[in-house]
Amino acid sequence: MAIFPPKARVWWNEPVQKTELIWIAVAFVWGLVMFFTMIFWHSVGEQNLSNETYKISPEAFSAKVDAMIEQYQVGEEGDTGIPVVRPPADSDVYMLARLWEWYPVLELEKGRKYRLHLASLDWQHGFSLQPENINLQVHPNYEMVLTVEPTTAGVFSVVCNEFCGIGHHQMVGRIRVVENQ
């Protein structure tokens, strides 16, 4: 019984049930399948993180964002005063996280690729693109770069899903995806 010592001093010699052996084999093979599926997806799947990351100071990242806004601003988001920028397709686009906003609003073209740079100027934040439900962790001092390809047109929201203080639930942002003209 499990609350008493085993019969043999050397429990390693106790008998094993055949059903147990079969289950162990099945579970082990299943582990291998899951392992190779991840690797397989890196070559075949379209959703993989590049893990391209740079160390960057908040000031330097902020300067890059400002430069992009300077060059490509096309308007403002409603009456929020937040700039809307429309950089060319296949270019680098930047979004910063800070207490408590995602900045600026990006306007992207459907079906084109963009190198999206994400970093925080202060605390950690959670980039959560809705309704796609793509979620990335954003750190201060780390610039994460990934290539995205919006495949659907429409208005997408960015929510913050890493707790970042009392304004956490007000921290939102936007990505607009437009059909190419």
Place this chain on the structure above:
Amino acid sequence: MATAADFRICNHTGLKVYATTESLIKANAVAAVVSLAVGGLLGLLVALTRWPAVHLLPAETFYQVLTAHGTDVLLLWILFFEVAVLYFASSVLLGCRLAMPKVAWLAFILMVGGGILANIAILQGNSSVMFTSYPPMQADPNFYLGLIVFAVGALVAVFVFFGTLVVAKDEKTYQGSVPLVTFGAITAAIIAVFTIASGAVILIPTYFWSLGWLANIDTLVYKIVWWGMGHSSQQINVSAHVAVWYAIAALVLGAKPLSEKVSRAAFLLYILFLQLASAHHLLVEPGVSSEWKIFNTSYAMYLAVLGSMIHGMTVPGSIEAAQRRKGLNKGLFEWLRKAPWDNPAFSGMFMSLVMFGFLGGISGVVMGTEQINLIMHNTIYVPGHFHATVVTGTTLAFMAVTYLLIPLIFRRQIMMKKLAQWQPYLFGLGAMGISLFMMGAGTLGVPRRHWDITFADAAMSIDLPATAFLMMGLNGLSAILAAIGGVVFIIIVVASVFFGKKMEKDTVMWPKLANIKEEAAAVATYGSEEHAKIPGTVVLVAVFFVSFVLYYFINWKYLAEVWPLR
């Protein structure tokens, strides 16, 4: 040296119980239950706030209460109870005195002091940083100090446990190897040492940083080391509650392991691989390579998962074998249908087993898959998953074994037996609801740790799907059910411990136990169950496996539908 007078022989199990051990088990169990009462109530407040139609607490209080909920239940309730389990599995099961009782009391005082200090810091309002306390968000120094003192206390208790094993060996109070349950407890304790060491490595510098002695803490390094603690502490829980499953199966049904070798090897897998598997908390973090993530979540995690899948067969299998030995042989499931479902120790244990596997286990592996994590990270799916592991799994198992601890260790009869029969179902169903509905809401994009998913005060409007709101409402309803189950548990425990009739020599034990005392005398109860047929378990395991595979690939399909990114 302890004298015979310091021991009593339990007339229900034949176990030799050392008086000081008994007091320490009681003290730790009481502290655990108090933490659960406080923390569970806070959980209800959180869930009612996250129910959009109710939206109970104001924002600031919500984040404060959420921090306290995580700290009180995940750290205090679970660890106090685990210390009680460790003392039981060493001193009581091996029939020896407890090593260093004074040190064990010191451990207890440190844990209580640390827990209170952390709670005071949270209560004062400057430490609403969640129990993960990711920098650069900073809490009051006393918050970190409280956690450190608590952890040191837990570490000391673990060493008392190891010391007790040495005592038992020296004084030859048992023959051969330690029992399987003790083996599981040793697993938990070894992992605990690693866990607490990681915790010290990260929390001590963080404490210095909060005092201004250190200029900054790297956010990524913090997370990597913090999860060395945060993840492996969950493995302590798994080892401990699996040990509790085996213990309840043995005490209530007289179940023997199918094979000592397989069950012990499965515990060994935990020691060898679990603590490495912290990368699944960092799958969408910048600056972490795919190679490391895949290595860490597959080699390290899947071999540990293998351990759990093995227990997933051997625990119900040992129950089936024991039941069939008693002649419940009709068809595939007579053994299960005629199991003691009105015995709260058994019903709680069996629900814990099923829900831990089906809900917690499957969702954990799926969410811990490198790419799939993209569509789940930090959504409320995450709390959905771990309420399945740590509430329907660990908490329910610990509640179940409490129904045995009260008569056997506190030596009081359980009061309100009818209510006690219902309690595991109430709590289990409610906890299952919160797990499932939070997971559902997470797949629809609802963020975790979030006060307002209507985004009423935000600069831009955001509409989450109506189903997401429905899920959060159902979550609130389930939370009420779980809270009722929790309150009933607390009432029964408090009433029985303080006002229950004393267990006398001839009191009939309730919940009913197997005939352990007589059986223990016969050699037949030792060792593995030999040549047992377990067709019912095979069917259960097959259903589990098919669900697992289907759910796994469905999520790859969901992933394939989102924007390409690399």
